[in-house]
Amino acid sequence: MSKKVMFKENFMHPDKSMWQRHSRSERLTRLFLMIMVLAAVGYSAQNIEIIPEFLLDAPAQVKDLFVRMWPIQFGFYQKGVHEALMDTVHIASLGTILAVVLAVPIGVLSAKNLIRNVFVNSFARFILVATRSVNSLIWALLFVAIFGPGALAGTLAIAFRSIGFVGKLVGEALEEVDPRSIEALHATGASWMSVLLKGYWPQCEPTFWSVALFRWDINIRESSVLGLVGAGGIGMALDSALNLFQWTRVSLILLSIFVIVIIAEIVVTQIRKRIL
Amino acid sequence: MKGHDLVDARSVTLSIRGLSKEYVPGKPVLQSIDLDIDSDGITAIIGPSGTGKSTLIRCINRLVEPTIGSIHFNHQDIVGLSRSDLRLVRRQIGMVFQEYNLVERLTVMENLLTGRLGFVSAWRAWRRDYPQEDISQAFALLEIVGLSGFENQRADSLSGGQRQRVGIARAVMQKPQLLLADEPTSSLDPKTSVEIMQLLVSISEKFQIPVVVNMHDVSLAKRFASRIIGMSAGRIVYDGDALGLSDQVLQAIYGGEDWMQ
Amino acid sequence: MAWGLLVLYVVWAGARLDFTWSRFVVGLDNAEKFIGRMFPPEILQPDSMLNGLVESLEIAILASFLGILLSLPLGVLAARNLMPAWVSWPARSLIALCRSFHPVIVAILFVKAVGFGALAGILTLTVASLGFIGKLFAEAIEEISLKQVEAVRATGSPFISVLTYGVFPQVFSRFIGFSTYQIDSNLRNSTMVGIVGAGGIGSTLFAAFQRFDYSFVCAILIAIICMIMIGETLARVVRRLLGVDVQKSDV
Numbered sequence: 001m002s003k004k005v006m007f008k009e010n011f012m013h014p015d016k017s018m019w020q021r022h023s024r025s026e027r028l029t030r031l032f033l034m035i036m037v038l039a040a041v042g043y044s045a046q047n048i049e050i051i052p053e054f055l056l057d058a059p060a061q062v063k064d065l066f067v068r069m070w071p072i073q074f075g076f077y078q079k080g081v082h083e084a085l086m087d088t089v090h091i092a093s094l095g096t097i098l099a100v101v102l103a104v105p106i107g108v109l110s111a112k113n114l115i116r117n118v119f120v121n122s123f124a125r126f127i128l129v130a131t132r133s134v135n136s137l138i139w140a141l142l143f144v145a146i147f148g149p150g151a152l153a154g155t156l157a158i159a160f161r162s163i164g165f166v167g168k169l170v171g172e173a174l175e176e177v178d179p180r181s182i183e184a185l186h187a188t189g190a191s192w193m194s195v196l197l198k199g200y201w202p203q204c205e206p207t208f209w210s211v212a213l214f215r216w217d218i219n220i221r222e223s224s225v226l227g228l229v230g231a232g233g234i235g236m237a238l239d240s241a242l243n244l245f246q247w248t249r250v251s252l253i254l255l256s257i258f259v260i261v262i263i264a265e266i267v268v269t270q271i272r273k274r275i276l
Numbered sequence: 277m278k279g280h281d282l283v284d285a286r287s288v289t290l291s292i293r294g295l296s297k298e299y300v301p302g303k304p305v306l307q308s309i310d311l312d313i314d315s316d317g318i319t320a321i322i323g324p325s326g327t328g329k330s331t332l333i334r335c336i337n338r339l340v341e342p343t344i345g346s347i348h349f350n351h352q353d354i355v356g357l358s359r360s361d362l363r364l365v366r367r368q369i370g371m372v373f374q375e376y377n378l379v380e381r382l383t384v385m386e387n388l389l390t391g392r393l394g395f396v397s398a399w400r401a402w403r404r405d406y407p408q409e410d411i412s413q414a415f416a417l418l419e420i421v422g423l424s425g426f427e428n429q430r431a432d433s434l435s436g437g438q439r440q441r442v443g444i445a446r447a448v449m450q451k452p453q454l455l456l457a458d459e460p461t462s463s464l465d466p467k468t469s470v471e472i473m474q475l476l477v478s479i480s481e482k483f484q485i486p487v488v489v490n491m492h493d494v495s496l497a498k499r500f501a502s503r504i505i506g507m508s509a510g511r512i513v514y515d516g517d518a519l520g521l522s523d524q525v526l527q528a529i530y531g532g533e534d535w536m537q
Numbered sequence: 538m539a540w541g542l543l544v545l546y547v548v549w550a551g552a553r554l555d556f557t558w559s560r561f562v563v564g565l566d567n568a569e570k571f572i573g574r575m576f577p578p579e580i581l582q583p584d585s586m587l588n589g590l591v592e593s594l595e596i597a598i599l600a601s602f603l604g605i606l607l608s609l610p611l612g613v614l615a616a617r618n619l620m621p622a623w624v625s626w627p628a629r630s631l632i633a634l635c636r637s638f639h640p641v642i643v644a645i646l647f648v649k650a651v652g653f654g655a656l657a658g659i660l661t662l663t664v665a666s667l668g669f670i671g672k673l674f675a676e677a678i679e680e681i682s683l684k685q686v687e688a689v690r691a692t693g694s695p696f697i698s699v700l701t702y703g704v705f706p707q708v709f710s711r712f713i714g715f716s717t718y719q720i721d722s723n724l725r726n727s728t729m730v731g732i733v734g735a736g737g738i739g740s741t742l743f744a745a746f747q748r749f750d751y752s753f754v755c756a757i758l759i760a761i762i763c764m765i766m767i768g769e770t771l772a773r774v775v776r777r778l779l780g781v782d783v784q785k786s787d788v
Binding site (some may be wrong): 029030033037040041043044045047048049050052055058062065066085086090091094097129130132133134135137138141145146147148150151152153155162182192221222224225228231232238242254256258261 | 543547550594599601632637641645650654655659725726739746749767775
């Protein structure tokens with residue numbers, strides 16, 4: 001008890017007892033943001049149509065689904081799944097390669113330190129943003145309408161979607177290149193191509209491979225569903241099985257997709273360890 | 277009015293009996309330690325690296341769990357306590373760390389208020405809604421440690437010595453009955469080390485808090501501690517004041533002659 | 538050498554997939570006709586389009602909100618440096634499960650469970666958010682300095698306060714970073730889950746395709762691109778307002 005008195009004696013500061021974590025403007029900003037967020041969420045929540053009966057029925061439906069999906073029809077794999085699965089891998093791979101080939105020049109054009117023309121920069125960036133904004137599934141719809149159903153549409157869909165991703169990261173890597181080594185090269189009178197190959201490329205190379213691998217991994221996942229709109233690969237088998245309510249085949253296909261995605265991730269991790 | 281006229285000298289007891297700690301079974305780092313801290317002032321624990329100084333200090337607030345033994349803090353054995361009871365005890369024990377252990381991204385004031393977390397609800401703490409008393413106390417402490425005006429600076433913008441001052445202030449914010457310091461000066465230059473030790477002494481006197489400090493600088497210990505405990509191979513081999521710390525004793529603690537001048 | 542292998546692969550795989558030059562040329566011809574039919578874009582069904590866009594936006598908002606909120610405790614539970622194995626292991630498994638399947642597949646499953654409409658879409662994207670944010674958040678927590686946490690614990694602080702004072706300040710800006718990334722991702726995905734019946738502009742788009750209303754398709758695509766570009770800009774503004782380091786590599 002005596003200690004308490006002593007602490008009080010020593011601890012009361014005569015003037016200062018007010019402290020705020022944030023300045024007034026910071027607090028207002030945070031309050032504003034919070035109100036906006038809650039308003040958006042609240043409005044959306046009451047606007048969304050949710051039919052309560054469906055929600056209540058959900059557990060039963062899920063249970064029904066699982067029952068129908070078991071046992072997994074492994075026998076169907078050789079005939080109906082394997083080739084489509086391999087097609088999916090090729091779609092993803094070719095699509096990624098094509099994307100990289102197209103994305104590098106666009107990425108170069110978007111790099112402010114390489115190309116000084118504002119219009120060219122902005123145009124290149126716009127292409128990159130636009131291709132990213134459209135989902136690979138939607139690209140697939142487009143290409144199926146143009147090139148007809150099949151793997152070609154799927155490959156182009158993967159390629160176009162990935163251009164934005166790869167191009168943006170390549171552009172950023174280029175912009176982050178140390179300007180001093182570039183200056184040194186220019187000073188020796190090297191040609192533009194030499195500067196690119198000897199100055200920029202060595203610094204960007206690790207990022208380049210990392211991005212390409214990363215996107216390939218994502219593309220394996222993306223390619224597996226493109227067939228739902230007719231763009232080739234395992235998605236087409238999935239689509240037929242779903243339409244025919246062959247749930248045990250559906251579960252086989254889902255399992256195959258899962259396995260191939262895991263294998264792809266392992267492959268990517270291994271390659272990363274060796275190269276990067 | 278000076279506080280120490282009102283102090284009851286036996287109001288804090290730390291009573292350790294038979295404390296042993298084995299990180300690896302069969303290789304005890306602490307061997308059957310018996311120790312009493314029951315008066316104010318600075319108690320320094322010295323000894324070579326690996327001799328268990330840090331382990332001993334960390335057992336007191338159970339940041340390290342003792343293997344066997346008892347630790348009585350204010351007549352209560354804290355070794356068997358549940359998590360929630362342990363929290364109540366930890367509130368009363370302040371700790372200063374070798375690497376300051378401030379929350380780098382928070383401001384100095386927030387780091388100080390961390391000392392009151394054991395006393396304020398999680399909700400109020402998150403909203404930074406502390407009682408006036410706590411804020412006032414924080415400002416007073418900032419003045420005492422010589423950091424007035426630093427309250428809104430981020431902890432990672434401070435120098436080592438400044439950070440340790442914040443660390444000390446944070447510990448005192450708890451209004452602790454015991455202050456532990458685990459090598460508080462080991463990361464600081466010699467001049468700053470002396471300043472920090474001076475601060476610890478003045479805090480110990482001003483607030484009548486016993487301080488148990490771990491250190492490897494023997495001259496600092498001799499200069500500032502009223503009681504020195506020498507450890508060697510997990511046991512206490514010396515317990516007395518600075519005067520009794522002869523060369524022979526030091527040799528028993530540290531071994532070898534070359535390091536002594 | 539590696540380049541040579543790549544070229545070989547391209548040729549081989551192309552053959553397997555039945556890519557022939559003639560197909561491509563025919564396709565290009567089609568493409569020309571197709572683009573002709575897409576331009577000029579026409580908004581053939583303004584109500585349907587507006588409703589679809591708004592619904593997509595709402596799906597993205599609600600899924601992000603739920604996803605971020607639920608990822609906080611889930612990420613903490615999955616952090617191996619804070620939690621014992623019997624807690625972190627199931628949490629990590631749950632997060633991995635959420636990431637395993639493409640949102641479209643998850644959407645199909647949810648449509649089966651809760652019926653057509655926005656609810657399926659919201660649930661789908663919430664699951665996607667949990668998988669992404671949960672994983673990165675747990676990883677961020679596992680990289681923090683435990684010394685700061687130890688000091689907070691030593692003051693006798695309750696666990697939640699240890700989290701809010703010792704853990705969160707260290708991971709806050711990264712958390713905001715990947716939360717805004719996920720909001721952007723949800724916005725993109727919300728435009729397509731409708732293709733399988735989970736609500737939003739996707740179903741309007743799909744229907745337009747099937748009716749060969751390509752000018753309408755074009756209008757919808759333009760609207761989607763605009764919406765996403767606005768979303769990206771907003772995200773950057775919010776991050777700057779919150780004083781968080783603006784991440785460059787968000788795609």
